[in-house]
Structure formats: structure tokens, C-alpha cells
Amino acid sequence: MPSFQLPVARVFWLGLLGAVLVLFPFFHTWPLLDGYVTQFRTFNATMFAVWLLVVLSMNLLTGYSGQISLGHAAVVLVGAFTTAIFSQRFNVPLPLAIALAGLFTGVVGGVVIGIPAVRLSGPYLAIATFALVLSLPQILKIGGINNYTHGALGIGIHDLQPPGFADRFLDKSEWLYYTTMATAVFMTAVFWNITHSRIGRAFVALRDSEIGAEQMGVNVPFYKALAFALSSFYAGIAGGLFFMVQAFVGPESLGFFDSILFLVAIVIGGLASVLGSVLGALFLTFQVEAITRLGDVFSQAKNLRGVIYGGALVIVMLLFPRGFAGAVQAFQSNGPRGVWRSILARLSSLVELAKSYAAPRGPAPASPDEARRQPPGPGGSSAS
Amino acid sequence: MQEFAQQTLSGIASGSLFAIVALAIVLIYRSTSVLNFAQGEMAMFTTFIAWSFMTRMDFWPAFILAILVAAAMGAALERLVLRPVENAPPLNSVIVTLGLFTIFNGLALWIWGAQPKGFGPFSVFKGDAICAADVCIGRLNVGILVVSLIVMTVLYFLFQRTTLGLAMRATAQNRLASQLVGIPVGNMLTLGWALSAGVGAIAGVMVAQSVSLTTSSLFAILLYAFAAAVLGGLNSPPGAIIGGIIIGVSKNYAATYVPSGVGNVDLTLAFVMIVIVLMIRPTGLLGRPPARRV
Numbered sequence: 001m002p003s004f005q006l007p008v009a010r011v012f013w014l015g016l017l018g019a020v021l022v023l024f025p026f027f028h029t030w031p032l033l034d035g036y037v038t039q040f041r042t043f044n045a046t047m048f049a050v051w052l053l054v055v056l057s058m059n060l061l062t063g064y065s066g067q068i069s070l071g072h073a074a075v076v077l078v079g080a081f082t083t084a085i086f087s088q089r090f091n092v093p094l095p096l097a098i099a100l101a102g103l104f105t106g107v108v109g110g111v112v113i114g115i116p117a118v119r120l121s122g123p124y125l126a127i128a129t130f131a132l133v134l135s136l137p138q139i140l141k142i143g144g145i146n147n148y149t150h151g152a153l154g155i156g157i158h159d160l161q162p163p164g165f166a167d168r169f170l171d172k173s174e175w176l177y178y179t180t181m182a183t184a185v186f187m188t189a190v191f192w193n194i195t196h197s198r199i200g201r202a203f204v205a206l207r208d209s210e211i212g213a214e215q216m217g218v219n220v221p222f223y224k225a226l227a228f229a230l231s232s233f234y235a236g237i238a239g240g241l242f243f244m245v246q247a248f249v250g251p252e253s254l255g256f257f258d259s260i261l262f263l264v265a266i267v268i269g270g271l272a273s274v275l276g277s278v279l280g281a282l283f284l285t286f287q288v289e290a291i292t293r294l295g296d297v298f299s300q301a302k303n304l305r306g307v308i309y310g311g312a313l314v315i316v317m318l319l320f321p322r323g324f325a326g327a328v329q330a331f332q333s334n335g336p337r338g339v340w341r342s343i344l345a346r347l348s349s350l351v352e353l354a355k356s357y358a359a360p361r362g363p364a365p366a367s368p369d370e371a372r373r374q375p376p377g378p379g380g381s382s383a384s
Numbered sequence: 385m386q387e388f389a390q391q392t393l394s395g396i397a398s399g400s401l402f403a404i405v406a407l408a409i410v411l412i413y414r415s416t417s418v419l420n421f422a423q424g425e426m427a428m429f430t431t432f433i434a435w436s437f438m439t440r441m442d443f444w445p446a447f448i449l450a451i452l453v454a455a456a457m458g459a460a461l462e463r464l465v466l467r468p469v470e471n472a473p474p475l476n477s478v479i480v481t482l483g484l485f486t487i488f489n490g491l492a493l494w495i496w497g498a499q500p501k502g503f504g505p506f507s508v509f510k511g512d513a514i515c516a517a518d519v520c521i522g523r524l525n526v527g528i529l530v531v532s533l534i535v536m537t538v539l540y541f542l543f544q545r546t547t548l549g550l551a552m553r554a555t556a557q558n559r560l561a562s563q564l565v566g567i568p569v570g571n572m573l574t575l576g577w578a579l580s581a582g583v584g585a586i587a588g589v590m591v592a593q594s595v596s597l598t599t600s601s602l603f604a605i606l607l608y609a610f611a612a613a614v615l616g617g618l619n620s621p622p623g624a625i626i627g628g629i630i631i632g633v634s635k636n637y638a639a640t641y642v643p644s645g646v647g648n649v650d651l652t653l654a655f656v657m658i659v660i661v662l663m664i665r666p667t668g669l670l671g672r673p674p675a676r677r678v
Binding site (some may be wrong): 013062123126127130131134139147260267304306307310312316318353 | 388413419421427454465467468471473474476478479480482484486487488489490491493546571607610611618628643646647649650651652654656658659662663666
């Protein structure tokens with residue numbers, strides 16, 4: 001029997017992370033951290049948990065499975081509305097309503113989007129999901145449907161209180177933090193396991209080459225639909241938590257710009273990486289504050305928000321296709337020099353590309369075969 | 385009946401706007417197989433450039449200058465930004481064009497502000513509506529249709545009747561094979577972007593005369609233009625125009641004949657159209673399925 005070795009370092013770091021997460025809402029009461037961590041940070045951390053689920057969901061679809069969705073905000077919005085309708089109109093308990101919302105979006109995403117998507121390749125899917133996210137606010141206001149969604153008014157939450165047993169030591173925001181963060185941590189662990197299982201490898205195979213995956217015996221239509229279903233399930237749960245934390249949802253709560261932000265988050269965080277999703281969720285949590293802070297120094301920052309995000313998207317895509325998570329991995333394996341080396345390697349390959357195009361008679365720079373041999377997803381084969 | 389005819393004609397008129405933007409989308413997809421989500425914002429940006437030219441000179445020189453600036457911009461973008469992702473999977477290029485989308489939107493907001501700018505209609509397109517038996521269509525809309533048809537015809541001859549067009553089509557279909565027969569593939573892709581940015585500028589200037597010029601004036605049209613391009617077939621220029629007109633007409637019918645209790649359905653209609661086309665005939669009405677190399 002192989003002897004079991006306790007991975008001491010990993011247990012230590014995970015334990016530390018767990019302790020920080022458990023104690024986080026009380027940091028602001030400690031004299032040492034006073035001034036650095038305010039009570040508002042509890043809300044930040046709660047939203048971080050929600051965004052983490054959104055980013056994981058989007059990363060599953062785009063990073064791991066290579067399907068482009070511009071309509072992710074719409075799926076989250078549907079999850080939020082489903083939760084709102086179940087809990088506020090039909091008086092279903094909130095946790096059950098959130099679970100139902102996840103199931104609902106999961107089934108809808110798998111069947112209504114996933115099965116047609118089996119036949120659609122990249123650009124068509126992007127157009128269809130783009131149309132979905134633009135038209136959803138209108139659909140939610142259409143007569144008949146608006147009996148349930150309350151049209152433009154949206155749905156608010158009534159009297160959310162921590163349940164009796166927790167009432168004594170937790171206030172509302174702390175209760176929200178613990179429930180949301182616990183859900184996010186649990187679902188992240190599940191996500192890690194899915195992506196490191198047979199299913200996750202099938203997704204990556206699908207992304208890298210559909211034909212190749214088929215040859216290896218991957219049931220392409222099934223796994224494509226499964227990717228949509230799983231991703232929509234995560235998005236639906238995230239939507240339910242979003243409704244719970246914000247205590248309100250309206251047709252314009254999330255829109256096309258949010259979809260773009262989600263895309264920015266997974267790209268600069270790192271495609272096909274759990275670590276990248278965490279970094280992306282940090283970005284989503286603090287982007288508004290960061291732009292505001294930048295506005296104090298540089299007054300035009302607020303107007304240039306689109307330029308900054310778009311620029312980040314383009315630069316990261318061109319120079320660091322594996323995002324920040326890629327830089328962290330390079331740092332882990334080779335230290336700061338590893339980071340530099342990977343950036344320099346990318347730069348010089350870009351220069352090579354430019355040179356080879358400049359000389360039309362030169363050797364064929366990037367034949368389709370070569371392109372296929374490159375790691376096709378920007379995340380490459382580094383499914384971590 | 386008279387109302388029906390009028391709605392049809394106004395639908396064709398608004399469809400002309402969708403058609404010309406769809407034409408620019410189709411053109412770039414056809415020549416580089418990149419779906420450019422920034423098309424609308426690039427057109428909006430160059431229309432603002434045209435607007436600044438027009439404060440200094442007449443309509444026609446400013447119009448032509450704006451088209452040239454747009455073409456140069458398109459070529460530069462292809463060289464600098466799109467080239468590194470052209471051989472990567474479509475995900476990467478879509479992400480880059482979405483980045484360009486927010487960059488152009490933010491830049492325009494920063495430079496020209498959120499206030500709408502007065503823009504035309506210019507003397508050629510001014511005047512009374514053209515009427516026949518109580519059914520009228522604006523002169524500007526006729527102008528837009530005529531311009532779209534001219535652009536389409538020029539493109540048709542370029543793509544089908546010249547060696548250059550042949551080389552561009554070959555590049556879009558099979559880059560490696562085109563390179564082997566001596567086509568300067570890089571230049572063809574640059575040219576494709578320059579052309580479609582130029583057509584985008586034409587589209588922007590025409591559209592902005594009909595709706596006022598703001599940073600969001602083309603975004604409002606982009607969805608319908610995409611619907612038109614998908615309906616007509618993403619690689620078919622005539623399809624883009626036919627698709628645009630069908631979308632415009634059905635949007636007008638929906639606005640007139642859908643009972644008022646239901647509310648607005650125009651965006652929903654575009655979404656439903658896209659989904660139906662993609663489920664029944666993903667290549668669109670006139671598009672041809674792409675040959676797939678195994």
C-alpha cells in the first residue's frame with residue numbers, strides 16, 4: 001500500500017485562507033487592522049463571492065470549452081429574476097428559490113442555448129448571445145411576462161433576516177457574507193474537481209479541436225450542451241445570490257456592458273484557470289472603486305473607463321494570453337525571471353510574426369497546421 | 385391597405401440603414417473571417433471625424449476625406465492589433481474586437497462628449513418626401529438605399545471581376561494555399577480591413593443624417609445590422625441588403641400591428657429572427673456554407 005503523505009504546505013495555506021474567510025467580517029473590529037479594513041469591506045467580500053461564481057461560470061464556457069458568450073449577464077439576470085419570482089411571489093424559502101433558479105437556468109441553458117449551439121460555431125454563437133443580452137430587458141417587460149417580473153419596476157426583497165439561530169451573533173450583512181461565501185467556496189471546490197475530471201478534460205479537448213476530440217471518443221454534442229448547462233447552472237446560482245445581496249433586481253440590473261466586463265475579468269484573470277477566476281472576480285469587485293480612485297488623480301479617468309478596459313483587453317490578449325494567472329504560474333516555477341522570460345518570449349514571437357508577414361516570399365509563417373499545434377485557447381493546455 | 389403600403393415603404397427606408405451597416409460587417413467577415421464587433425463603433429468614430437471635417441469644408445470633400453481616414457485606420461488596426469490573433473481561434477479575435485469596441489466608444493465620449501451633434505441631412509438628400517398615391521418615402525432614405533446599392537455593386541465587381549478581388553476571396557477561404565500560389569496574404573487582410581472600415585464610414589455618415597450623431601447612435605443599429613447580416617448570410621453582400629430590408633419592414637409591421645398591451649418588441653424581434661435563422665438555416669438566405677478542412 002502506498003504510504004499517504006500529508007501535503008503540509010497545502011494544508012497550511014488552505015487552513016490560513018479558511019481562517020481569513022471565516023474571520024473576515026470581524027477584521028474591522030480589531031484595533032490593529034482598524035483603518036485598513038472597514039465594515040464596508042464585508043459587503044465587498046460578499047459581492048466578491050457572487051462575482052466569483054459568475055466568473056467561474058463564464059470561464060467554464062469560454063475558457064475551458066471555447067464557446068464565446070456575450071450574453072452571460074443575461075443568464076445571471078434570468079437567475080436573479082427566477083429567484084425573485086419564486087421567493088417573493090410564491091413564497092418559496094430563499095435558499096430553495098436560489099437552487100431552483102440554478103436548476104432552471106441550467107436546464108434552459110443546456111436545452112435552449114446548448115442544443116442549438118451544438119450546430120453553431122464561434123461567431124454565430126457570439127451574435128446570438130449578443131442579441132439575447134440586448135433584448136432581454138425588453139422581453140422582461142413584454143405584456144403577460146411583466147405580471148411576474150413587474151416590468152421596469154423590478155422586484156425588491158422583503159424583510160430579509162438571518163434565521164433565528166444565527167440572529168444572536170450575526171447581523172444581516174454578516175449573515176449574507178457567510179451564506180454567500182460558503183456557497184462560493186463550496187462551488188469553487190466542485191468546479192476544481194469538475195475541471196480536473198474526465199468532464200473537464202473533455203471540455204478542453206473540445207475547445208482545442210472538435211474533430212480531434214471526436215476522434216478520441218468524446219461525445220461532442222453531449223459535452224457542448226453539458227458545458228452550457230453547467231455554466232448556466234453556476235450563473236443562475238450567482239444570479240440568485242446577486243438578488244439576495246442587492247435585495248433588488250430590475251430588467252436593467254445587468255446588461256451588455258456587464259457581459260463585456262465579465263469577459264475582461266476572465267481574460268485578464270486568466271482563461272481556463274481557477275486562480276484566474278479568483279483574480280477576475282477581484283477585478284469585478286474593485287473595478288468601480290479603482291476607476292473612482294484613479295479619477296482623483298487623473299480627472300478624465302471616468303470618461304476613459306471604456307478605453308482603459310478595452311485597452312486592457314487588447315493588450316492582455318496580445319501580450320499575456322494566459323492573463324495574470326499565467327504570470328503567477330511563471331513566477332511560481334521560475335521566480336521573477338520566469339515572468340520576464342515569458343513576456344519576452346511572447347514579444348519576440350510577435351516581432352517574428354510581423355517580420356514574416358513583411359516578407360511575402362519568406363517561409364509560411366503560420367500555416368493552419370501550425371496554428372492548430374499552438375495552444376488554441378489563450379489559456380493553452382494549462383488547465384489548472 | 386394604404387397604411388400597410390406606407391408601413392412597408394417606411395420599413396424599407398429604415399431597413400436601408402441596417403442594410404448598409406450589415407454590408408460593412410459582411411465585407412470584413414468575408415475578406416478576413418473575423419467578426420468585427422467594433423464595426424458600429426468604428427463607423428461612429430469616423431462619422432465624428434467626418435463631422436469635424438464638415439465644420440471646416442463642404443460635404444463631399446469632407447465625406448471622401450473621412451472615408452480615406454477610416455480606411456487608413458482600418459488598415460492600421462489590422463496591422464497592429466488584429467494580426468497577432470488572426471491565426472488564433474475565433475475567440476481571441478472576437479475578444480480583441482470587443483476591446484476595440486469599448487476603446488472607440490470611450491475615445492469618442494472623451495473627445496466629442498455625450499451631446500448630440502447636428503449632422504445633415506446634406507443638400508443632395510434634402511427636400512420633400514417622394515410620394516406616389518399617398519405613400520411616401522423620405523429623400524434621405526432613397527439616398528441611403530441608392531448609396532448601399534452603389535457600394536454593393538462596386539464591391540461585386542471588385543470581388544467577382546478583378547484579380548485583386550479573386551486574391552482576397554482566396555485569402556479568406558484558405559490562407560496557406562493562397563500563400564503558396566504567391567498571394568501576399570498579409571496585404572489582402574489589411575486591404576479587407578481598410579475596405580470595410582471605409583464602407584463603415586459611408587454607413588456611419590448616411591445613418592447619422594437620419595438619426596442624430598451621438599456616441600450611441602450606431603450601437604442602437606448594430607443589433608439589427610447583425611440580424612440582417614445573419615439573415616442574409618454572413619458572407620453575402622446582396623444578402624446583407626436583402627436582410628436589412630426584411631428586418632426593417634418586419635420591425636415596422638411589429639410596431640404597427642402588435643397590440644399596444646404587449647409593449648415594445650423591436651429588439652425581441654431581432655433576437656427571435658436571429659435564433660430562427662440560426663436554427664433553420666445557419667448560412668442565411670444567400671450565404672454559402674464554408675468548406676471545412678479536416
